[in-house]
Amino acid sequence: MYDPMTALSSLFVETYYVVGDSGYDNYKLYNVSRNRGFALVCPVQRYEHTPTTRLEWIEFYESELGQVIYSWRSKSIEPLIEHLKQVFILDPLPIRGYQKTAGLVLLSVLLYQILVYHNLKTKHQQPKAIKHMLCS
Numbered sequence: 001m002y003d004p005m006t007a008l009s010s011l012f013v014e015t016y017y018v019v020g021d022s023g024y025d026n027y028k029l030y031n032v033s034r035n036r037g038f039a040l041v042c043p044v045q046r047y048e049h050t051p052t053t054r055l056e057w058i059e060f061y062e063s064e065l066g067q068v069i070y071s072w073r074s075k076s077i078e079p080l081i082e083h084l085k086q087v088f089i090l091d092p093l094p095i096r097g098y099q100k101t102a103g104l105v106l107l108s109v110l111l112y113q114i115l116v117y118h119n120l121k122t123k124h125q126q127p128k129a130i131k132h133m134l135c136s
Contacts, residue, residue, distance in 0.1 A: 017041050019073040030057060041069045084108055087130065 018033060020042040030053075033040040044058045060066045085091040088108040093101055115130040 017069050019070055019077065021073075027054075041066055043070075084112060087112065 015038045017039050018041070020029075020040060022043040022045070024040060024042045025044050030040055039060070041061060044054060044061050046058055047054075050058070061070065084105075088111075090105065090108060093104065095101060095104065112130065119126070119130065
Protein backbone atom coordinates (compact mmCIF):
# COMPACT_ATOMS: atom_id res chain seq x y z
CA MET A 1 0.00 0.00 0.00
CA TYR A 2 1.36 3.44 -0.94
CA ASP A 3 1.52 6.21 1.61
CA PRO A 4 -0.09 9.55 0.59
CA MET A 5 3.27 11.00 -0.43
CA THR A 6 3.83 8.37 -3.11
CA ALA A 7 0.25 7.74 -4.22
CA LEU A 8 -0.02 8.64 -7.89
CA SER A 9 -3.63 9.72 -7.57
CA SER A 10 -2.55 12.64 -5.39
CA LEU A 11 -0.28 13.88 -8.18
CA PHE A 12 -3.01 14.17 -10.79
CA VAL A 13 -4.87 17.32 -9.86
CA GLU A 14 -6.71 19.19 -12.58
CA THR A 15 -4.97 22.37 -13.62
CA TYR A 16 -7.01 25.18 -15.11
CA TYR A 17 -4.48 28.02 -15.11
CA VAL A 18 -0.71 28.29 -15.24
CA VAL A 19 0.80 31.64 -14.31
CA GLY A 20 3.96 33.01 -15.90
CA ASP A 21 5.83 36.28 -16.17
CA SER A 22 6.04 38.39 -19.31
CA GLY A 23 8.77 36.14 -20.73
CA TYR A 24 6.12 33.48 -21.36
CA ASP A 25 4.11 35.72 -23.70
CA ASN A 26 4.60 33.39 -26.65
CA TYR A 27 2.10 32.26 -29.28
CA LYS A 28 3.37 28.66 -29.20
CA LEU A 29 2.95 28.43 -25.42
CA TYR A 30 -0.61 29.73 -25.61
CA ASN A 31 -1.45 27.08 -28.20
CA VAL A 32 0.21 24.29 -26.21
CA SER A 33 -1.62 25.30 -23.05
CA ARG A 34 -4.96 25.54 -24.83
CA ASN A 35 -4.45 22.12 -26.50
CA ARG A 36 -3.64 20.57 -23.12
CA GLY A 37 -6.74 22.00 -21.48
CA PHE A 38 -5.47 24.87 -19.34
CA ALA A 39 -4.99 28.60 -19.76
CA LEU A 40 -1.66 30.38 -19.60
CA VAL A 41 -2.02 33.63 -17.66
CA CYS A 42 0.77 36.15 -18.13
CA PRO A 43 1.19 39.79 -19.16
CA VAL A 44 0.47 40.08 -22.88
CA GLN A 45 2.02 42.81 -24.97
CA ARG A 46 -0.33 44.77 -27.21
CA TYR A 47 0.93 45.64 -30.70
CA GLU A 48 -0.29 48.18 -33.23
CA HIS A 49 -2.02 45.47 -35.29
CA THR A 50 -2.77 42.91 -32.59
CA PRO A 51 -4.52 39.72 -33.86
CA THR A 52 -7.95 38.96 -32.39
CA THR A 53 -6.76 35.83 -30.55
CA ARG A 54 -4.13 37.94 -28.82
CA LEU A 55 -6.76 40.52 -27.92
CA GLU A 56 -8.70 37.74 -26.15
CA TRP A 57 -5.59 36.87 -24.09
CA ILE A 58 -5.08 40.53 -23.24
CA GLU A 59 -8.74 40.91 -22.25
CA PHE A 60 -8.58 37.84 -20.00
CA TYR A 61 -5.30 38.93 -18.37
CA GLU A 62 -6.68 42.42 -17.68
CA SER A 63 -10.00 41.09 -16.34
CA GLU A 64 -10.67 40.84 -12.63
CA LEU A 65 -10.32 37.05 -12.71
CA GLY A 66 -7.09 37.26 -14.70
CA GLN A 67 -5.59 39.70 -12.21
CA VAL A 68 -6.59 37.51 -9.24
CA ILE A 69 -5.02 34.47 -10.89
CA TYR A 70 -1.85 36.39 -11.77
CA SER A 71 -1.57 37.65 -8.18
CA TRP A 72 -1.25 34.01 -7.01
CA ARG A 73 2.22 34.06 -8.55
CA SER A 74 3.56 36.24 -5.73
CA LYS A 75 2.17 33.82 -3.14
CA SER A 76 3.20 30.53 -4.73
CA ILE A 77 6.01 30.43 -7.27
CA GLU A 78 8.03 33.52 -6.36
CA PRO A 79 8.74 32.43 -2.74
CA LEU A 80 9.73 28.97 -4.00
CA ILE A 81 12.14 30.40 -6.56
CA GLU A 82 13.64 32.71 -3.95
CA HIS A 83 14.06 29.77 -1.55
CA LEU A 84 15.74 27.65 -4.25
CA LYS A 85 18.11 30.52 -5.08
CA GLN A 86 19.03 30.82 -1.42
CA VAL A 87 19.45 27.09 -0.70
CA PHE A 88 21.41 26.20 -3.85
CA ILE A 89 23.18 29.56 -4.24
CA LEU A 90 21.77 30.04 -7.74
CA ASP A 91 21.93 33.81 -7.88
CA PRO A 92 23.89 34.79 -9.89
CA LEU A 93 24.15 31.66 -12.00
CA PRO A 94 27.69 30.69 -13.03
CA ILE A 95 26.48 29.92 -16.58
CA ARG A 96 24.44 31.72 -19.24
CA GLY A 97 21.89 30.61 -21.80
CA TYR A 98 18.49 28.97 -21.44
CA GLN A 99 19.61 25.42 -22.29
CA LYS A 100 22.46 25.43 -19.77
CA THR A 101 20.56 27.12 -16.96
CA ALA A 102 17.40 25.03 -17.42
CA GLY A 103 19.33 21.86 -16.60
CA LEU A 104 20.89 23.37 -13.50
CA VAL A 105 17.60 24.76 -12.21
CA LEU A 106 15.70 21.51 -12.89
CA LEU A 107 18.42 19.53 -11.14
CA SER A 108 18.13 21.85 -8.14
CA VAL A 109 14.35 21.39 -8.02
CA LEU A 110 14.74 17.61 -8.24
CA LEU A 111 17.31 17.56 -5.44
CA TYR A 112 15.06 19.80 -3.33
CA GLN A 113 12.11 17.43 -3.82
CA ILE A 114 14.24 14.40 -2.94
CA LEU A 115 15.44 16.06 0.27
CA VAL A 116 11.91 17.06 1.28
CA TYR A 117 10.75 13.49 0.60
CA HIS A 118 13.68 12.13 2.65
CA ASN A 119 12.72 14.39 5.56
CA LEU A 120 9.11 13.19 5.34
CA LYS A 121 10.13 9.53 5.29
CA THR A 122 12.48 9.98 8.26
CA LYS A 123 9.74 11.92 10.07
CA HIS A 124 11.78 15.10 10.38
CA GLN A 125 9.87 17.79 12.29
CA GLN A 126 10.25 20.35 9.51
CA PRO A 127 10.38 18.46 6.19
CA LYS A 128 11.00 21.59 4.12
CA ALA A 129 13.94 22.72 6.29
CA ILE A 130 16.63 21.29 4.04
CA LYS A 131 19.18 24.07 4.04
CA HIS A 132 21.03 22.54 6.99
CA MET A 133 21.30 19.20 5.12
CA LEU A 134 23.33 20.90 2.41
CA CYS A 135 25.49 22.84 4.87
CA SER A 136 24.59 26.10 3.14
